[in-house]
Amino acid sequence: MRTQTALSHEEMSAIECVGTPEELVERARGLAPALRERAVETEALRQPPEATRQDIQRTGIHRLFQPARFGGADAPFRAAVDVMTALGQACGSTAWAVVQNISHNSMMCRWPLEAQEDVWRSNPAALLSGILIPNIGRARRVDGGYVLSGRWPFVSGVSLADWALFTAFTPGPDGQEEDRHFLVPKGDYQILDTWYAMGLKGSASHDVSLDEVFVPEHRTTTIDNMRAREARYPGEPINLRAPLYCMFGVFIGSTALGIAEGAVQTYLEQVRGRISRASSRAVTDFSTQHVKVAEALANLKAARLLIYGACDQMTEILESGRLPTDEERARCRAEATFAGQLSTRAVNIVWDAAGGGAIYDRNPLSRYFCDMSAANRHITQNWDVSAITHGRVVLGLPIDNPTL
Incomplete structure (x- = not known):
């Protein structure tokens, strides 16, 4: 106790x-x-x-x-x-x-x-991982907390983590299912060696299994607490009040942007010293290369501006003392997702421009290409999902994403 x-x-x-x-x-x-x-x-x-x-x-x-x-x-x-x-x-x-x-x-x-x-308390530098997919876990209320079981995929970074967060549907106070979040120490879950992927190969995104694990009441919370909330005291940091699922997409989009920037920079370093085998001319002499480089860089610039813009808009809203509207939350997610789309375009441009030498494992460009392909499969990077949510709210329909 x-x-x-x-x-x-x-x-x-x-x-x-x-x-x-x-x-x-x-x-x-x-x-x-x-x-x-x-x-x-x-x-x-x-x-x-x-x-x-x-x-x-x-x-x-x-x-x-x-x-x-x-x-x-x-x-x-x-x-x-x-x-x-x-x-x-x-x-x-x-x-x-x-x-x-x-x-x-x-x-x-x-x-x-x-x-x-x-x-x-004892480890301020603790590392946390987790996966927030509720419909693949199950939990039941017991005296003092819950008993949690399930198997969750894509728990990125879990091999490094000291704790992990999981979600599951549980019976709520009104009899309907409740999306509840659980905090579990690493000794209570099993990491399954499943992460054999074509991209982000080193991200340790393994499956994790829990079997009848007791989670005390204070280590649980609900999805409602992940949404934006009012300030509890003057000067409270805005990150403590932000809609967290919404901002999660911004941070994932920032990661994708970094991968794309690394890919374009790698290509520029390689192409400056490259000679075409077919013509014996410097590849930098070809005007098609000039167009591709300019287009890739423009995509990166636009993506970064969108990501910064989403951050600045949310900061301005929260610092004004109000909470973001449904449309503002949906727009934030959509713009972050579109930034990921622009980042993907930048990678694809230099990948296509790089020619046959890019396909070797020894070429870092192939790693960037595969990493971006994998990153683009994250749900926050799914343009159709994010665009539909934003578009329907703008057109006066109710928001369809319960996490936002």
């Missing part, structure tokens, strides 16, 4: 701040060369190596949205864009794992304080 439900003043004073948001962005950029060097090893291991896990915890880049009371940065949304693009440029798989750490840290802020302390 817990005898303390809040950090004491002495404990709070002893927790060192991880750094400013600007410092975390610079650390991510500084870490990028090492991640790029480990990219091949990461793919071979099918997870980031131990050195990368230690680097993540040492730099604290995953603690952008962790509350300051636990040493976190309480960062603005743009900081996550800058961190994720820096990581994605270096290693898509590592970035895909870290975006889960960042996003699930953010979600933990909506859990009861006692659950936050379970995770962060």
